[in-house]
Amino acid sequence: MVGEYMRKICVTKLKAAATQLSVAIAMFFSEDDPISAYALSCNSGEIFRKLCGHKEKDYFLSVVEDQFHRKSDLYKTYNSTWNFLKHADKDPDSIIEFSEEQLVYSLWIATHDLYQIIDNLAHFPAAMTYYHWYIQSCPEFAPEKCELPEANALFRRADQDSGGIRYKDDKTKRAYGLDMLNRAASGLRILP
Template sequence: MQIDKHSAALRQLDSAIQGFFTGEDIIACHTLAGASSMLLSDLVNLKCPGKSWDAVAQEDNGLSPKEYYAITRKTQNFLKHADKDSGAILEFNPVDFTHIVFFATLNNGELGGIKSHAVQFFQLWYIACNSELFTDQKSILEPSLQLFGQIGNQSFDSQREHGSIKWASTTS
């Protein structure tokens, strides 16, 4: 079997999203999402310089690339390395998973990548969960709210459960 980097990233991303909405362990999902995110970020930087959504987030938050990646890749680095910190404990925030996935979906879009059912579904769910960030973008906010309703003020677990119920109804 042969696979290119972009295809591998998309398979990891789709698996992370599917696992998230079907109740798989979020740490395992984050591992897949983190790997996908790194590949897609690298590919955008190489193939579409200046179009990385990571660069937008860095600029918006006044962070250097080193600072930004230290924050966004903290969990994935924790999950893949133990040589220097074998006794370390991570305080994992599951919301971080959603941001990693969303930015990965945006970077995939910059590459002209296929927007699978999983990617499209996740983007709509994320927008509904974070509707306050998209109030000036009615063309994407309205379909999200039509599908998921006003879930932005719900707990993370409630948002995930709502997404899982909708996922089951759209994939069966």
């Protein structure tokens, strides 16, 4: 009787990863369970990275691979927290310290790689929202840090559109992101 009402869903790897990323983004903006959001973000990021490879597109971490003696060292470092969340065979009693910054960056990497695969985030409102929110809210994209005139102009525009959200506290930044996400989910423009 249980299986009688259970749905069967056919899904592509791209769709599965995009759905996981969308849920992780919504959880992040809602300040809901950062550990689960991080795991979903890493799951999607892994799929997007592999899909980038199959399409011969640059994925985010490929930029830093050359800085490591062995590629596996990069992924061991990058995936250490995610692996902690997936495995308990060798270290069942271990503890790890988790920073929500890891979630912010894993969401950015996954969103970036999705963008590399599809070239347009319009069909993925949560990813499009996160992409714009990240550029608008992260201090490393501040106009005063940009030497290239084009980048400086882009980030000044982002500051103007967002009311300078990058200079606000994290709670305000997330509330702004959640508002953007809600507008995107309603089919409204997320940017002015």
